[in-house]
Amino acid sequence: MNAPYSRLTVLSVCLMIGLGALGYPLVNLQVLKHDYWQQHANDNTHRTIAREPIRGQILDIRGNALAYSSPVKTVCADPTLLGPYRLIVAHALAPLLQTNENILADHLIPRVLSVTNGKTNFSKYTLLAHKVPIDTWNTIKDTMAKLQLGVDEKKIKTKDQMFYWALHNKAVFSEDDQIRTYPNHNLAAHVVGFASNDELQTGVAGIEASFNKQLSGVRGWRTTEMDKRQRELVAYRDQDVEAQDGLNVILTLDARLQNIAETELAVAMNRHHPISASCTIIRPKTGEILAMATLPNFDPNHPGASSADALRNRVISDIAEPGSTFKIVPISGGLNEHVVKLTDMFNCEHGHFAYAGKILHDHKSYDVLSVEGIITKSSNIGAAKVGILLGEQQLYSYIHRFGFGSRTGIALPGEVNGILHPLAKWSKVSIAQIPMGQGVCATPLQMIMAMSAIANNGRLMRPMIVDRLEDETGKVVAKYQPQFVTNVADSAAIKDMIKALKTVVTHDGTAPSAKLEHYTVAGKTGTAQKNEHGQYVQKFFSSFIGFFPADDPEICISVVLDEPHEGGHYGGDTAAPIFKAIAEAAANYLNLKPDIDLPTASQSLLTSAGEPVTDHGKKN
Numbered sequence: 001m002n003a004p005y006s007r008l009t010v011l012s013v014c015l016m017i018g019l020g021a022l023g024y025p026l027v028n029l030q031v032l033k034h035d036y037w038q039q040h041a042n043d044n045t046h047r048t049i050a051r052e053p054i055r056g057q058i059l060d061i062r063g064n065a066l067a068y069s070s071p072v073k074t075v076c077a078d079p080t081l082l083g084p085y086r087l088i089v090a091h092a093l094a095p096l097l098q099t100n101e102n103i104l105a106d107h108l109i110p111r112v113l114s115v116t117n118g119k120t121n122f123s124k125y126t127l128l129a130h131k132v133p134i135d136t137w138n139t140i141k142d143t144m145a146k147l148q149l150g151v152d153e154k155k156i157k158t159k160d161q162m163f164y165w166a167l168h169n170k171a172v173f174s175e176d177d178q179i180r181t182y183p184n185h186n187l188a189a190h191v192v193g194f195a196s197n198d199e200l201q202t203g204v205a206g207i208e209a210s211f212n213k214q215l216s217g218v219r220g221w222r223t224t225e226m227d228k229r230q231r232e233l234v235a236y237r238d239q240d241v242e243a244q245d246g247l248n249v250i251l252t253l254d255a256r257l258q259n260i261a262e263t264e265l266a267v268a269m270n271r272h273h274p275i276s277a278s279c280t281i282i283r284p285k286t287g288e289i290l291a292m293a294t295l296p297n298f299d300p301n302h303p304g305a306s307s308a309d310a311l312r313n314r315v316i317s318d319i320a321e322p323g324s325t326f327k328i329v330p331i332s333g334g335l336n337e338h339v340v341k342l343t344d345m346f347n348c349e350h351g352h353f354a355y356a357g358k359i360l361h362d363h364k365s366y367d368v369l370s371v372e373g374i375i376t377k378s379s380n381i382g383a384a385k386v387g388i389l390l391g392e393q394q395l396y397s398y399i400h401r402f403g404f405g406s407r408t409g410i411a412l413p414g415e416v417n418g419i420l421h422p423l424a425k426w427s428k429v430s431i432a433q434i435p436m437g438q439g440v441c442a443t444p445l446q447m448i449m450a451m452s453a454i455a456n457n458g459r460l461m462r463p464m465i466v467d468r469l470e471d472e473t474g475k476v477v478a479k480y481q482p483q484f485v486t487n488v489a490d491s492a493a494i495k496d497m498i499k500a501l502k503t504v505v506t507h508d509g510t511a512p513s514a515k516l517e518h519y520t521v522a523g524k525t526g527t528a529q530k531n532e533h534g535q536y537v538q539k540f541f542s543s544f545i546g547f548f549p550a551d552d553p554e555i556c557i558s559v560v561l562d563e564p565h566e567g568g569h570y571g572g573d574t575a576a577p578i579f580k581a582i583a584e585a586a587a588n589y590l591n592l593k594p595d596i597d598l599p600t601a602s603q604s605l606l607t608s609a610g611e612p613v614t615d616h617g618k619k620n
Contacts, residue, residue, distance in 0.1 A: 096136055201216070211466070248471070252465055253289065273564070273565040284556045292315050313414055316416070321529075335496050336490055377508075396423050418441050419441035450488075501523055527571045540570075541561075542569055542571040545557070559578045
């Protein structure tokens, strides 16, 4: 081969090798590793931004906010963008973030993540503060944008301009968040409950927990592209799905009635020093709960500051032997089965009754009492004898009818069944003890629902705590209706039962201090001796449950004191006066029509002069 051709061949080969060397990276980028680098490019420019919904509000029946969420910011920083200005940034932001300047400066030190092939990788994220108000965040942005760094940034070199722009605009950034607020603090805390104040705001207790899904809403998202400065290129926005804010939960609770109940319970706590005091106010005809209160309570804004006992909703989670309030069950059953009439007389054995090897006691020595008198005087022995006549099977059936032994179905977490042993486990004395409220355990809610069934002409309702769900525009998404459960007795038996319950608040009854001036009250006291480890001890569970106006009831109120230590322990002495105070304030607030006729001015004058008048205001 000639030398010129040899040189040309060598040159061609070298040229091909050179072109191959130059072309291989292109082939590698565009063909062999196309998918990898395409994904990497997308990661640098494409963003999917979560759009968090605002948690729904919890409102009372009149629209008063009991819980709501407000948008706030989580403030973060990229320490790698601060350069030598970390201390200046810390000095400027510490007062705004309400933190120590030295601590903040320490957070702004770049942290080593890893070392790869001799290259040190630093963390680009550090958390500075949670739950920062929007106004404060705007001030932080403005402060960073105008931060004086001790250099004339107008004269800096072009290559350094990007660094200073990033420091002012990107070094400190925020993430969307929200904060849950309970504006009334302790009011209705056990019903409202609380949510975790992290970014998920998951319901932990109360309505916050039982309606967590409805309150949470649905997350949205935005898929878009960013430029090299991480600014959105709106023209390339692909998807933009709005978040659906959570629904508002409107309770049957009335904040004013709730406040009345809690205020009077505080009086009871100071006067009697019980372990706890509870009150529930219900509309018997619908089962709507207008107030549900327990002291001690807690502040949902700071639930961790309270004890576990204070967090517990005792109205639905605590059980106890109800004592004499339970007598409405055997007496109603006896009347309904025509085993007894109100006028039937029973020997109450002067307070000592031997049955099945046990001695049953009354709180006073009673001789012979009518069935009505058994309720009036709250005779344990009289109730026991009615229960014995009714029989085990019938008594057990009526206890179930009144809702004992199973949950009421209220839309709150933590409700318990109570205790009702099956007939096979009843002892020989159970038939006598259970009618007087021993050997069976109930929650305060079960007990007031049973009394409300009597107030509602024998119709047992399921308790309602939520009236409806609404979206953010006020549109009703779900409306809850009263739910009938069962009839506990017929109208005639209920009428007789109410007649007997009216006598409890007379001077002959156990609760004259529950009597109202303008309304006829029907109710029952309870003084249950506590059973600890199978032995009854000198500790008491005192209660009064009443409704009014008795013949057309608007509200039913339960007051329960767990171990009152001062001012007596009988329900008539402790719970009944609290009932009266709550009832009077509630009737005034609700503007209930009185059912007791008040004397006219002329009648008052004649009566004060000692001249009797007739029902028509005329002299006899």
